[in-house]
Amino acid sequence: MQRYHGQILVIKFGGNAMVDPSLLEAFASDIAFLRYAGVRPVVVHGGGPHISRMLDRLDIRSEFRGGYRVTTPEAMEVVRMVLGGQVARELVAAINDVAPIATASSGEDAGLFQARRKTIGNDGRPVDLGLVGEIVAVDPRVVKADIAAGRIPVVSTIASDLDAPRHALNINADRAAAALAAALGAARLVMLTDVAGLYADWPNTDSLVSDISVAELRELLPSLESGMIPKVQACIEAVEGGVEQASITDGRVPHSILLELFTHEGFGTMVHP
Numbered sequence: 437m438q439r440y441h442g443q444i445l446v447i448k449f450g451g452n453a454m455v456d457p458s459l460l461e462a463f464a465s466d467i468a469f470l471r472y473a474g475v476r477p478v479v480v481h482g483g484g485p486h487i488s489r490m491l492d493r494l495d496i497r498s499e500f501r502g503g504y505r506v507t508t509p510e511a512m513e514v515v516r517m518v519l520g521g522q523v524a525r526e527l528v529a530a531i532n533d534v535a536p537i538a539t540a541s542s543g544e545d546a547g548l549f550q551a552r553r554k555t556i557g558n559d560g561r562p563v564d565l566g567l568v569g570e571i572v573a574v575d576p577r578v579v580k581a582d583i584a585a586g587r588i589p590v591v592s593t594i595a596s597d598l599d600a601p602r603h604a605l606n607i608n609a610d611r612a613a614a615a616l617a618a619a620l621g622a623a624r625l626v627m628l629t630d631v632a633g634l635y636a637d638w639p640n641t642d643s644l645v646s647d648i649s650v651a652e653l654r655e656l657l658p659s660l661e662s663g664m665i666p667k668v669q670a671c672i673e674a675v676e677g678g679v680e681q682a683s684i685t686d687g688r689v690p691h692s693i694l695l696e697l698f699t700h701e702g703f704g705t706m707v708h709p
């Protein structure tokens with residue numbers, strides 16, 4: 437516990453890990469526990485499945501390309517509404533139930549996430565993903581001010597579009613968590629998802645990677661699919677940005693953050709320089 441005293445830890449809570457209320461409660465109590473134990477947790481949340489459900493209800497079609505949602509202007513309204521108005525509120529409410537110090541921010545607040553449209557795909561070729569952004573600058577002062585005031589920031593991953601004032605871009609939550617972790621000088625980035633970690637030979641469950649370097653991860657990247665692509669890119673970005681360790685961990689297991697942080701060998705997949 438002493439190892440992380442006073443340190444910033446960025447915890448990314450994936451939409452797929454928010455599967456039942458008891459897990460949300462366990463997550464909230466772990467975050468409050470860390471805060472009261474002298475650690476400075478920052479929560480970045482996803483919500484892909486929540487967005488997809490709302491788009492379906494509204495009869496708006498959406499598809500994923502290389503792990504990113506192709507986002508039309510109509511879909512963007514829904515992304516903004518669901519992340520900021522639904523998922524962030526549920527998380528803040530759950531944490532505030534245990535410790536009334538959680539506060540929500542959107543990447544659009546006070547220049548937190550500034551982005552440009554993502555126009556190059558994972559294969560290096562041009563791609564049209566609509567209103568999907570890549571973060572080009574992070575101004576973490578709003579989050580730092582919350583931390584300094586003793587609060588627990590909960591961040592939604594919408595960014596301001598640097599090329600279109602007052603317009604927003606949809607940012608993959610793993611990538612946003614990595615950019616924020618680097619900008620805050622976080623000691624760790626922990627991403628909670630709905631698998632045990634990264635499988636080298638997906639879906640062969642004997643191939644779970646427990647420990648991997650950035651160089652090895654780069655070699656694996658071209659063979660990966662869907663949701664794992666941005667997660668692995670995020671681990672690389674975070675570690676190259678100065679975060680000591682980034683991990684991908686099973687958010688379906690209650691208290692997995694604590695297992696990841698406080699067991700010697702970790703729990704999911706740990707990425708190091």
Ligand SMILES: Nc1ncnc2c1ncn2[C@@H]1O[C@H](COP(=O)(O)OP(=O)(O)O)[C@@H](O)[C@H]1O
Pocket residue numbers: 449450451452453482483484485610628629630631633634635636637638660661662663664
């Ligand atoms: N090599 C791999 N190892 C683990 N999971 C993988 C792999 N390739 C694809 N996946 C898929 O990635 C999913 C996690 O990504 P995603 O759905 O975006 O989750 P989250 O909402 O937590 O960000 C897993 O549920 C799994 O289906």
Ligand SMILES: CC(=O)N[C@@H](CCC(=O)OP(=O)(O)O)C(=O)O
Pocket residue numbers: 449450451452481482483484485487503504505515568569593606607608609610
């Ligand atoms: C560009 C892009 O794909 N944005 C994501 C943002 C939410 C997210 O990343 O949620 P998870 O972490 O639960 O996957 C989306 O629209 O689904």
